[in-house]
Every structure is written in C-alpha cells, then in structure tokens.
Amino acid sequence: xxxxxxxxEFAAAHFxxxxxxxxxxxxxxxxxxxxxHGHGHNYVLEVTVAGEPDPATGxxxxxxxxxxxxxxxxxxxxxxxxLNYEVPELAGQIPTCENIAAVIWRLLESKITKGKLDxxxxxESPDLFVDCTAETNGRRAGERV
Amino acid sequence: xxxxxxxxxTRRYRFAASHRLHxxxxxxxxxxxxxxxxxxxYGHGHNYTLQVTVTGPVNPETGMIANLGELDPFVEQxxxxxxxxxxxxxxxxxxxxxxxxxxxxxREIYRRLRPFPSAKIEKVRIEETSNNSFEYSDEG
Ligand SMILES: [Zn+2]
Numbered sequence: 001x002x003x004x005x006x007x008x009e010f011a012a013a014h015f016x017x018x019x020x021x022x023x024x025x026x027x028x029x030x031x032x033x034x035x036x037h038g039h040g041h042n043y044v045l046e047v048t049v050a051g052e053p054d055p056a057t058g059x060x061x062x063x064x065x066x067x068x069x070x071x072x073x074x075x076x077x078x079x080x081x082x083l084n085y086e087v088p089e090l091a092g093q094i095p096t097c098e099n100i101a102a103v104i105w106r107l108l109e110s111k112i113t114k115g116k117l118d119x120x121x122x123x124e125s126p127d128l129f130v131d132c133t134a135e136t137n138g139r140r141a142g143e144r145v
Numbered sequence: 146x147x148x149x150x151x152x153x154x155t156r157r158y159r160f161a162a163s164h165r166l167h168x169x170x171x172x173x174x175x176x177x178x179x180x181x182x183x184x185x186x187y188g189h190g191h192n193y194t195l196q197v198t199v200t201g202p203v204n205p206e207t208g209m210i211a212n213l214g215e216l217d218p219f220v221e222q223x224x225x226x227x228x229x230x231x232x233x234x235x236x237x238x239x240x241x242x243x244x245x246x247x248x249x250x251x252r253e254i255y256r257r258l259r260p261f262p263s264a265k266i267e268k269v270r271i272e273e274t275s276n277n278s279f280e281y282s283d284e285g
Contacts, residue, residue: 016208018206029207094209096203105150127158128154128155128156131198135150136151
C-alpha cells in the first residue's frame with residue numbers, strides 16, 4: 001500500500017467557552033484559551049491518503065486534485081476565519097484541535113475517491129497536534145466523535 | 146458512510162540531560178566496543194524532545210481528550226522535574242540498575258506516565274538528536 005501526505009496551512013481565530021459552565025468554571029477548565037476576544041494559530045494540516053497506484057498512471061491520485069479538495073473543503077472554510085462564529089460544521093462544539101480535526105475528517109472522507117483517507121493530522125503549534133484515523137479492529141477505541 | 150474515528154493528541158516537551166552507556170558487568174574495553182564514545186567515563190548530553198500521545202473519548206463538554214492543564218503538570222512532575230538538567234545514570238534511581246539508553250528512557254517515561262488519570266497514554270516518543278528517534282507503546 002502507498003500513503004501520500006499533503007500539507008496545507010491555515011490561520012484562524014478561536015476561543016474556548018462552554019455555555020453550560022459558570023464563568024469561574026470556564027476560566028478554570030480552559031485557562032487563557034477562555035479569553036472571549038479570542039486568539040489565533042497558524043494551523044498546519046497533513047492529510048494522508050492510502051491505496052494502490054493505478055497501473056496506467058503510476059499514481060495513487062492526482063496531487064493537484066487533492067490540493068483542490070483541501071483548498072475547497074478546508075482552507076476556504078477555515079482560513080482567516082473565526083472558528084467559533086464562521087464555520088457551521090463546528091457550531092455547538094468547542095473548537096479544540098480534537099474537534100477541528102474530526103470535522104476535517106468528516107469533510108474529506110467522502111470527497112477522497114481515489115484511495116482512502118488514512119489520517120488527518122492537525123498541528124495547532126509545533127508542540128501540539130491531533131491525529132484522526134479510522135477505528136480499526138484490534139486498535140483500542142478512542143470513542144466515536 | 147461515517148466510520149468511527151480514533152483520535153489522539155500529541156504534546157511535545159523538551160529536556161536536557163546527560164548519560165553514559167556502560168555495563169558494569171563488562172570491562173571498559175568491552176564497553177567501548179559495544180557503546181563506542183557513549184561509554185566515555187564522564188558521560189555526555191543531549192537535548193531530548195519527548196512526545197507524549199494520549200487517546201480516549203473526546204469529552205463533549207470540553208472538546209478535549211485530555212486537558213493540557215492536567216497533562217502538562219503531570220508530565221512536569223513525573224518526568225521533567227526528574228530528568229531535566231540531570232545526569233540520568235546517577236540522578237534517576239531507575240538507572241542505577243538499568244543502562245540509560247534511549248530505549249530504556251522511553252520505557253521508564255512510559256512507566257511514569259501510565260498512571261495519568263484522564264486519558265490513556267498511547268505512546269511515548271523521544272528524539273535523542275534530530276537524527277534518531279525512539280517510540281514505546283505497550284501494544285506488544
Ligand atoms: Zn488556541
């Protein structure tokens with residue numbers, strides 16, 4: 001099997017706030033991420049597609065197509081946006097790295113038609129990233145998101 | 146269409162420490178043959194980077210697998226305080242009896258982090274230098 005990874009970056013604002021929590025609880029759980037004016041990150045997204053190359057072309061997929069999908073599905077939705085207010089797929093969710101990565105997985109999985117979406121890795125900073133992969137038998141469950 | 150997802154979160158930390166690879170059962174010539182310059186008697190050091198991967202359900206109330214407000218102090222208290230700016234052979238009790246190769250450092254860090262209460266520690270990865278890295282998980 002071949003795995004191909006394509007990287008894109010987007011810059012976005014967010015903050016963490018749960019309306020079910022008191023102000024005090026929000027500050028305690030979310031710390032400085034609770035600042036209601038928000039803050040931002042340069043997110044780095046690595047998307048991995050797995051499969052067998054087409055013998056006729058020698059390619060698993062056309063990277064131009066993948067780049068187009070990532071631009072349409074992710075960059076156009078999230079780049080230079082406020083994730084709390086401007087991305088309907090995240091409505092009602094705290095825009096953590098975990099939730100953003102899972103939303104990106106859901107946006108991409110049906111759009112990848114050559115090969116299969118294998119992994120979504122989202123870096124919030126060089127020191128923090130989240131991986132989403134398909135749950136497989138024999139791998140211990142991270143719960144369905 | 147939508148399949149269940151496995152979600153993990155990885156956080157990177159750093160520590161600087163010295164070590165010496167030396168097996169007391171062997172003489173110095175044997176040690177030099179086995180460990181090369183890593184057996185030099187006074188030890189040497191590295192800027193280690195440590196990646197800790199946790200997995201588990203994403204809490205719908207917080208959007209998180211584990212709150213960094215809990216993970217960071219847990220790693221700080223259980224690993225970094227004991228390892229950062231230390232001579233691993235003498236300052237970390239476990240390495241009085243095991244050789245502080247990065248393989249063993251990985252296992253020891255995993256052992257120390259395993260009791261983390263809020264999520265499962267899936268993997269520990271150490272880069273000893275930018276040219277070599279080591280991973281440990283207990284999946285066999
Ligand atoms: Zn943030």
